[in-house]
Amino acid sequence: MMVSKKKKKKKAQLPFRLNILFFIVFLLFSALVLQLGVVQILNGEAFQAEIDRTTNDYTEVPVPRGKMYDRNGNLIVGNDAEYSITYTPEKGTQASERLDVAEKLAEYISMGSEKYLNAITERDKKEYWYLNNTEEAESLLTVEETEEMDNGEAYNETLERIDEEKVNDYSKQQLEVIAIKKEMDKAMALTPQVIKNDDVTPEEFARVSARLDELPGVNATTDWNREYPYDETFRDFAGSITSESQGIPAEKEDYYLTRGYSRNDRVGDSGLEEQYENALRGRKEKIQYTTNSNGTVVDSDVVVEGERGKDLVLTVDMELQQEIDKVLREEIQTAVQNQPSENKYLEDAMAVVLNPKTGEILAAAGQHYDHEENEFSNTGTSAIYNANAPGSAVKGATVLGGYQSGVIEQGQQFYDEPIQIADTPEKSSWRNLGWVNDLEALEQSSNVYMFYIAMRMGGEYNFQQNKSINIDYAAFQEMRNYFSQFGLGVPTGVDFPYESTGYEGSNPDAGNLLDLAIGQYDIYTTMQMAQYVSTIANDGYRVRPHFMKEIRNPIPHDEDLGPIYKSNDTEVMNRIQMSDSHIERVQEGFRRVFQAPNGTASNYFADKSYEAAGKTGTAEYDIYENGELQASTENLSLIGYAPYDDPEVAFALIVPHVGKGNDHPINHKIGQGILDAYFELQNEDEEE
Template sequence: MVSKKKKKKRAQLPFRLNILFFIVFLLFSALVLQLGVVQILNGEAFQAEIDRTTNDFTEVSVPRGKMYDRNHELIVGNDAAYSITYTPEKGVQAEDRLEVAENLAEYISMDSEDDLDNVTLRDKREYWYLNNQEEAKSLLSKAETEEMDNGEVYNETLKRIDKEKVDDYSKQQLEVMAIKKEMDKAMSLTPQVIKNEDVSPEEFARVSAHLDELPGVNATTDWNREYPYEDTFRDFAGSITSETQGIPADQQDYYLTRGYSRNDRVGNSGLEEQYESVLRGRKEKIQYTTNSDGTVVDSEVVVDGQRGKDLVLTVDMELQQELDKILRDELKAAITQEPGENKHMEYATAVVMDPNTGEILAASGQRYDDKENEFTTSETISIFNASEPGSSIKGATMLAGYGSGVIEPGQQFYDTTINIASTPPKSSWTNLGWVNDYEALEQSSNVYMFYIAMRMGGYFNYEPNEPMPVEGGTYDEMRNYYAQFGLGVETGIDFPQESTGFTGPNGSGGTLDLAIGQYDTYTTMQLAQYVSTIANGGSRVRPHFMKEIRNPIPHEEGLGPVHESFNTDVMNQLQMSTSEIDRVQEGFRRVFQSPNGTADHHFADKPYDAAGKTGTAEYDKYYSDGTKASTENLSLVGYAPHEKPEVAFAINVPFTGTGSDYPINHNIGKGILDAYFDVNEDNEN
């Protein structure tokens, strides 16, 4: 019996094994079937995913266009400089950047005060965090982190890192932080400058030799602006942002919609800003091919870069240098000359332009600090600072009288003190007696201009000591006439901003002061446009710095072919007749060349046959403590030659004091015309 049981038991084992084998067979069959489905039905899709690549594009900045003067002398150029950049691949983590920064710190230094001062407490905490992540995680409890997202957890962790932990970093470690700080600004596949100032040839060579251990880092050639004339014309040329600054935050929307990157350098003042779209050039466009891991497997230049177009400006740098020197010399002489009271001279400005085309030949502003005995060039105050010019604008007042019909050519008025009820007496510098329009300009009669203003206000029958009724629209009418010359309105100059001056209130009696340039204020550029309008016979031309835009010559010095030329832009014509304009021109000629002219003894013996108008405005300068000082503003406008003008100028020197007889405005005017005609003779020879 026993043997039978054992035999029966042995017979049951194969059956169980068969069941087990059958189950294994089924599982294996299912696996084979699944592999078949994957291979046959979805194989191509999965293989495509494995082989998938992505094309991304990046743009590389190119050098900006250059600026030249009218004689093709370089004003603003590009100076090649070594540059260390970082272009991160996709998916690069903070730990990866730190490792690259530590390696890069072995080959370059970031030890300037600016670099190290820019390392913040947060930068130091981030550096500590990356090197002590386990300890950092313990700074927050699990309960605290449950209600925070990852960003909140990270920021809160940084806050809890004690300052003591990050106070004793070495200089080398701070340099690593400075490098990583710049690397962190980089966007995927977009070059970010790590260092482009003072990169030594040794640093450049070391980085170049170790690029294989510095993923994303490149040693390349960058550029910086150079100025062969140093500070001369720098204010007008303007400036650009740095690579680290990039686009100003308040202008990012404007530039990003025009194809810029955030770290692009852009013009932020002067002509650099005005002609940004011309100077910027066309960036090189590179296509990067990356696989599914984010690794770059190929790159190709799809758009060749081209540096910006060049600007040929209207200025003559030799004349510009002379103008700067004239203003400095005369300003210093006037300040140190005695006698004179209430001298508060801060600056002198002048503009020189072609009255027929509006081309600005030179423009300058100079400030003088008598305590430090030094000058500061502030060229743009010629278009930003406005003051009362005095009698310089009497040509516009005379033509307003003609245009409004309140006076006729040759009309006379008796020049004696004007007494209007409840108003201080008003007069010319002396009682001139009977004067006509020529003589009123020649001898600078205030009273003649007062009569024009009164008549434009409807007051034709002046009676001494009687009130002066003036029609309400007189101010507007007078200013509308002045605007025809560019006074009190924008000149239209090709510059980012300009001042239009200050408009006085429409109060009783102000029209008389307005008529002699002692009410509203004007800039030197406005005065230059005004006198040019008279000089050229009545065309108000737009002043401009741009003469030509030239296409760049690849890999060559010099100027390329003309892309665009700037022609004369007549903004408006005077509403007065040619004969009336001729009378003002003759009056201006007498100012400079007639024995009774207010500038005759300065210009009559000059060979260039000049014409123009002098100006003195009495002015009260107020101080922050409430006190005031009576002073004067001196101006001068002119052009030459009288018959066929080729150059016009305007000069403004505020706060010259009282009691001083130093003719700073006349001396500057003579210096300008002397220099101009000398410059032209040199160029012709």
Template sequence: MANIKKRKKAQLPFRLNILFFAVFLLFSLLVLQLGVVQILNGEAFQAEIDRTSNDFTEIPVPRGKMYDRNGNLIVGNDAEYAITYTPEKGTQAEDRLDVAEKLAKYISMDPGKDKQYGLTLRNRKEYWYIQNTKEAKSRLTDKEIEEMDNSEQYSTMLERIKEEEVAFDNFSQQQREVMAIKKEMDKAMALTPQIIIKGKEVTPEEFARVAEHLDELPGINASTDWNRKYPYGSTFQSFAGNITSEKQGILAAKEDYYMTRGYSRNDRVGRSGLEEQYESVLRSRKEKIQYTTDKNGTIVDSDVAVEGQRGKDLVLTIDMELQKEVNKVLRQELKTAIQNQPYENHYMDTALAVMMDPQTGEILAAGGQYYNREEKEFQNAGQRTIHSAYSPGSAVKGATMLAGYESGVIKPGQRFYDTPIKIKGTPEKSSWKNLQWVNDYEALKRSSNVYMFYIAMRMGGDFNYQRNEPLNFDPKAFTEMRRYYSQFGLGVSTGIDFPSESIGYQGSDPLAGNLLDLAIGQYDTYTTMQMAQYVSTIANDGYRIRPHFLKAIRNPVPHSEELGPVYKSNNTEFMNRIDMDQKYINRVQEGFRQVFQEPGGTAYTHFDDKPYAMYDIAGKTGTAEADVYDDGKKVRDAENLALIGYAPHDDPEVAFALIVPKAGTGNKHPINHEIGKGILDAYFNLKDKKDEE
């Protein structure tokens, strides 16, 4: 018995030794593992603990400005208060709601149903979901939770929130404001500033309160934004164009175009006019901010990586003082004509004019006035000088005469007897009165339609017109006539630096009578800008020059209102020289001079008194039939009144074209001549004033 006890005592220390040894081995392995972690992988694990990442975001900077030829600001930028939100990575809806609730204490946003920040049904459902998450989840079955991913679950839960539960009136005013704020915050992408409220929507007091409490509003910043300003009001704004808002961002139709050029979706871009035409120049270089974030997405540091720079500035060819006067004249004469003959001018509502330097193509003024009869007010319609085309009547006869010379169907000094033309099966055609024998000079001076009819008939192949007999006519004459016209810019693009230029309408029925109408400007249609280029080409001895608004591009000067150094000048560009002998051009120039300066000229009685005779004007009048339709039915006749010209005749420095569509017949107020005198007065008076200075 004693021996058994001794053997048990002997076995006990042995077992303890094995146990201690096993524990020792385990601790050794643990120490070894710790050593491996500390020595071999320590730096890697520490790097993971300390891991940060660098991200970049871009802050918009104001666009370039626009100035007139004299350095007067046309389009600038106004700074305005802005409250922005820049979310960190991984920010959840609950986080944004918390910030929105805090921000609502310091600013007000109108959440009205029909207002800018109107709350949609989905906005209200999303808000209700965050406030009642548990209840929303209870509306899903276990099977749906198992089979749906998170996105599908969320969409289903929103669908099952009843409309009556989120009726607009169910929420307090404060809750509505919170929802309106959160709605704007939800548009923000990680580390990208999103404007919550700006401009007149935020008061200086609200801006100051937010600035004082930024430490409790993560992601919120009180900064400044910019908006376009127009020192001259609407005077030139239709040409300057518009830009999208930060809410519209880049145009959806051009998204691929802009995205491949480094734009963001919420960038403001030019959507019309010169803003669109010169987007690549006016576009600013954004300020690039580098954010350092830790592994949780929290911003730990930020720094300016690239300083922003305002876009380049445009110096335009426009003289804003002249532009104002042109608009004033158009508005005044349109008003007078309508008031003096309210019945006859019932359909008259528009007057358009372009003034340009015929030797350089620089557009000095381009104006349009439209009278809104319902609102009983005038509106600027300058773009119609480029976008709207009309039959200009006899104003095109200079091009017709030159086509006749060059094609060989008439000779300088050739005479025709001006009496009504009658082609078998067609109505009689005539001049405004029977002018009897006229040569080429007289045909232009006295505006003979019949002379132009003979040119057209001969270009069509018939040199032996017989009254009331059919013509020997080749329809290819339409192509030949239009080819000559196109050399002046009629019926083709002028090449102007402006989007969506109209080239007018070409008639499609190749009948002989229509060719005769084409020759007197009563078949095809042309824009006022095309007419200005046409008369400039004649004034410039047959050289067609590209009309343009841009004079130069200037680099911006930081923190200064001054114009910077020239980046690029826009020089005169010759498009073509008309394929006609100079001696022929000289004859048309002389005919144009006689229109204004000799008795019998169709403009003489309007321009024979001083100071107009001193201007030494040359040009052409025009009247074209303009049928007016109401519900598809012709209700009465009207006329398009035109006037083109240049001055001085010997050394042209200004050319002009104007069109007044749908004027009443038999006008007692010769609106086209009155506008012509008014805009020439404005030009030469301003010139004299500048010379005196």
């Protein structure tokens, strides 16, 4: 009986304990339910919003640049489409993930050329080894060392400690993976980075295109390089654009970034590409990427359609441009071959042709001759960048300045014989001309006549041989003020990123004032000389020279020119202060230079049907090396326009460093070639 009682007691205690346990479980479960209720009721929306949170980011895809055409619709600069492999990483993409993609991509494209392999650095190799041997790499630093460094310092120190022997035995395939990853590492989140573009084969393009789903961030697309149907002709004026690796120039980073550019955008960095960057750049395609809280792209949408750049129609006639380049080369070659000893310093010739009434530049050319290689190179921009003493071609401005200042009158005569100022070298014309008036002084190119204008402008009216003269040095500035009205010594305003304004001599003695009057002191560019003669041809109106004729809107998927976006109208910069009768007097003098029997250019132009006018020029030029005189040479120049009574074309040319004693009239032959080519092309157009 006693045993039975004990068993009953135990049975009574067991349910009680279970009840307590169940009660505790109940309380915990209730607390959990309560907590879940609080989360669901009070914070549910916030947590759900966090789960559903997405971020919108934008990227911009470059479009083809606008093209350049000549005035007749001939393509000067176009776009050559080429295959391109790009990589656009998502936000938060890790280095190991990029490596995985690089290893897969290396199976489909080749990066084995010297261009890519030679760019791989020792650090690139060590980073590759680090990713493939993370545990071993991290063991190169002790825990104590790691605690004393930030992550960047620890990483760099780890790379330093990787034995070079570990990274010097990579296979070519591994090196290609490193080359791909090197390009991928340049990419910013959601911004396309070119991996390979200038030598992607059609097979590579096809292989990558078919496997984009296994290559996260990789795309096979089309890029564009500039093409030049006329090769080097006019190319330095057209300019160049930066490469993908260069992007926007560092010195202009702020300028471009504030105008919506990305750092890796290609921009015009010289010539007309730079001048008209805003028109040629186009409108980039803007894509919106939607990413979730994990950084995964869940959607994309084109929010701004891309549009290629606007097209530039230039004033240049490429047929005329080619002919002038040819004339420059032929005449330099002839001069050198005829008298190699006299012309060993003859290397360059420059010419500018424009419409004097509108300022449209029809051609601008320069050729450089390499005597050792017997080769020519195109140096057209030297017509804008390089300044030279033009000689007597400036005498039209000198005579007009003389009229305006009142120191001479129309018909004024001076006796042309050598001038001897005390204690200075004799100064004379190319020969003694005797009594000459203003027209004869231009026709026969009298230096002495211009000397008298300069002396009178300086206050000296009573010159006597072998006596000193007193000059008011303000005459330098007065004469330069007259010259500047024609564009000499000041900017022409041409639509180009840079132009030289020439150089003013800095020694104001009497002899230099006389030299200034005959174009042998201050120096000018060929473009300035072209604007000067155009101003005289255009009855005293100085117009701005320009390359841009029109900007045209592009037509999608069409090679034809679109509607006009902007036209470049004639801009008169100033009207010279001289009276119509004075301008007409100089125009008559210029006509005589080319047409009258005693004219210095009449042997080459008097029998031409286009009836030209203009002025010849010769300037002495000494060449020094290491402070020692090597040679005394001459610059030859020529300016002109035609027809003289209703000009439609004007030109200027300068040929520096032609040796003295040269019997090849290179300036006349080039000028003749320019006008002949222009009017022959005009006649062909009329016949068509």
